[in-house]
């Protein structure tokens with residue numbers, strides 16, 4: 001491994017995307033039965049799409065290279081030019097997908113300020129445009145659960161129901177960016193099967209907390225997924241013997257969900273330690289595996305990251321004073337202890 005230090009490996013808290021496939025996952029991948037998925041001939045991809053759709057109470061799935069692609073395909077399929085998408089101002093679909101809504105869909109965006117990324121039904125309802133020649137036509141509501149920029153925050157079930165009901169009443173489509181939906185399910189005890197009633201489409205990442213090397217799924221009705229398949233093709237996302245990576249996704253769905261509680265426990269522990277540090281001004285209470293915190297003004301994020309790096313620890317800055325830690329399946333308790341030690345030593 002190129003990142004190995006002389007004594008102990010780097011503790012990489014930048015993202016849950018940095019995980020590498022474990023030997024058992026690699027074995028499942030190399031044993032996969034594959035075919036050309038553009039010809040609909042890859043049985044492993046088909047099984048992954050079916051298994052994931054059923055889990056969320058939806059009919060069909062579309063396997064894609066990334067969560068950016070599944071989100072943008074969904075938005076394209078739900079909208080047309082001169083229409084508008086309602087989403088939170090820090091949502092991934094708006095902020096971290098390169099302006100893809102404008103690029104792919106020629107659609108407008110109504111940005112709402114959330115509570116750690118969460119919207120309310122009243123906010124959504126107030127943002128729906130009345131019919132008027134001057135306005136874009138509201139078509140779609142996008143929610144994000146857990147919310148990345150909100151520090152891994154989860155929606156309460158009742159709020160999602162209220163938003164979904166409001167959207168339905170106005171004939172709007174409902175899309176969920178569920179890049180980290182399994183973290184939300186584990187943290188809240190909500191049932192994945194119930195989600196299909198609330199959303200017309202759901203995007204799920206296999207390459208985040210679940211530890212697969214590549215891949216996201218777009219889930220929806222059979223008709224919707226048929227439509228999205230053409231959009232995936234025009235974006236260049238049709239893959240051939242993708243069963244090898246789909247097998248990693250199937251392995252992840254079977255083996256790597258329950259263990260997310262460990263990531264959440266470790267995130268909670270990191271927050272506790274951070275609270276005790278004099279250089280920390282504020283910690284967003286972790287709900288899942290993300291810990292976002294703010295440093296005091298005399299402690300710029302770049303300097304703090306450099307001090308961590310000296311001790312073999314990596315994290316991301318989220319602004320001049322903000323840092324994000326992410327726990328994941330390649331961070332164990334021994335590494336956690338090293339991070340705790342480093343955090344305390346920085347104060348000295």
Ligand SMILES: *Cc1c(COP(=O)(O)O)cnc(C)c1O
Nearest residue numbers: 066067068069092144148177179
């Ligand atoms: C990571 C992420 C995505 C998709 O990211 P890709 O890197 O394109 O797979 C989408 N939404 C959220 C909230 C994310 O955190």
